[in-house]
Amino acid sequence: MVTMSKPIWQFQYSVETDASRPFAWRHWTNIANWKDPPVEFELDGPFAPSSKLTSRVPGQEPWHSVIREVHAETAASIEMLLAEAVLRFDWRFDELSGGGTRITQRLTLGGENAAAYAEQVAIFEKTVPEGMKKLATVLAQAEADSRHAGSAG
Secondary structure (H helix, E strand, C coil), X not given: CCCCCCCCEEEXXXXXXXXXXXXXXXXXXXXXXXXXXCEEEEECCCCCCCCEEEEECCCCCCEEEEEEEEECCCEEEEEEEECCEEEEEEEEEEECCCCCEEEEEEEEEECCCHXXXXXXXXXXXXXXXXXXXXXXXXXXXXXXXXXXHXXXX
């Protein structure tokens, strides 16, 4: 296994959503909710440590990741396994005092061969903010919809 002693690249971004932390966590940890066309995601078990996550992009080899840590409703770490390198995604879900949730994603690239991937992963500095803003909107809308559906019956 490749270890991440000293990252050679890192990037962090946070968004806030009106969704409560428990709802945001439940929604995010359900892989069926991961909508990022054309990428498709598959999890080989529960959202728990050691479960394997596969990301498929048409025309490319699948990317394989492993869930390393899960702290219910607050944090998770996923490591994408590269050739002698690791791209780690650390997610935090913090409850805001006025309600809602701050979601932070921190990406780090390390390992013996990390330099070979540095230019490639730099694209995340552009795509992560866009994706997280979309996630914040989706979470708020999904929770509002679930509240509305619950009161309609």
